[in-house]
Amino acid sequence: MAAKIKMNKYLIIITLILIGCKSETDQSLSKIVYPNFIGDIEFDQSIDGDFERCDPYSNQYYGINGGVGYHGEMSEIKQKFFNNYKTINLNGQTGILTIRFVVNCKGQTGMFRIFSTDLLLNEFSFNNKIVTQFLNISKKLDGWEVAEYDGNTYDYYQHLNFKLIDGELIEITP
């Protein structure tokens, strides 16, 4: 009887190990669906309205204009945010807020998307009053340089990262 109980225990342990291995294998084999290029934004008329893209494919900001191309450079962008963001001091509103968008061949912006993390870079959602302000200021930026190559103009992806601590704006990159 004692031997049977011992054997049953072994069987349970082995079964659990096998289940563990199976779920690990299933997870590693599950196929991730990637966009054509990491960071691509899908056009969605319900949120992107009548924003016009000039090209089906957009370059990344760092491949053109030698980095962030804005009239007045990064200092102008910083000034717009530091002057216009009305600080909402809220404990715990700490992390990185990223706004990613497209600058089209005419220098117009659209297709804005939000990503955000805490400072450990885990997913984190900022208070809506904070997000809305950054989004609205971003949408008002109108000095983006047009991407040009060989006499033609193109669309490109741009993003801005805002580091916030307890709702206070600390730094803007890239």
Add this chain to the structure above:
Amino acid sequence: MNKNKYIIFSGFIFFSVLTFGQGNCNLYEGKCKESCELANEAGKGQGSRKSQELFDKCIELCPTYAYAYFEKSVPYLKQGQFKEWKELIDKAVMYDPSYLLNRGCNQIQFIRNYEQGVQDLDSLVSLRKTIEIGFSPSGEYHAQMLRAISYQKLGDVDKAIELCEELVNSNNYNQSPFDYFHIGIIHLEAGNFNKAERALVKQNKYDEKAENYFYLSKVFEQKGEFSKQRELLEKSKEVYLEGKIMTTNYYHYIDKIFLTDIESELLKLNK
């Protein structure tokens, strides 16, 4: 910069690439060797669907192959998708702690996440028992300089100075492109104006840039020598318009200044 300095700088970049290259595949066996060989193909067209899928295949073949996680993480970092970047680079670090260097430097340079970044670099220094842990992936910074900058930004200027001195006094020290620019700013912040001046003059001799003149003007502002301050700001503007500025495609350098910064300082002086 003279030719020799370009050679040294190129050497740093080469060293950085080597540090994070896929390595010699003959060091691996079986499926891990296969994974390593596939990583060469996967590395083409970074960020494309095909590239990401091939890196997944590398990981499937050899789940402990740190390089595949690292390479797969890079496009997320560049596109500002930090959660996805961190999940992957954490795996690279788990399987190969050398990636603490990459994770730390990128947290500092791309995200200005000084607290987290310096923790990684400090950990690697403790692990290796030396400050010679390598250079930033971009190649321009010795990791020790990024540690110093991080402590400065976190408010510990004394620690920043201590780390700078440890670096420049080390046996293997070779001046990197922006070392004395940052050393100058750190001393300026600490109120060591003569040391700040010496560092920024030294930086300008190494590589004349508008940013060096700008911070030199700040030194003379602190010293109360306003005509010298104005002269340096005007020089800074002149050099800026010649295009001699600190620039890189991915982000603006820490403490970089822009034309409007110079102009607003000049405006303040002219009031």
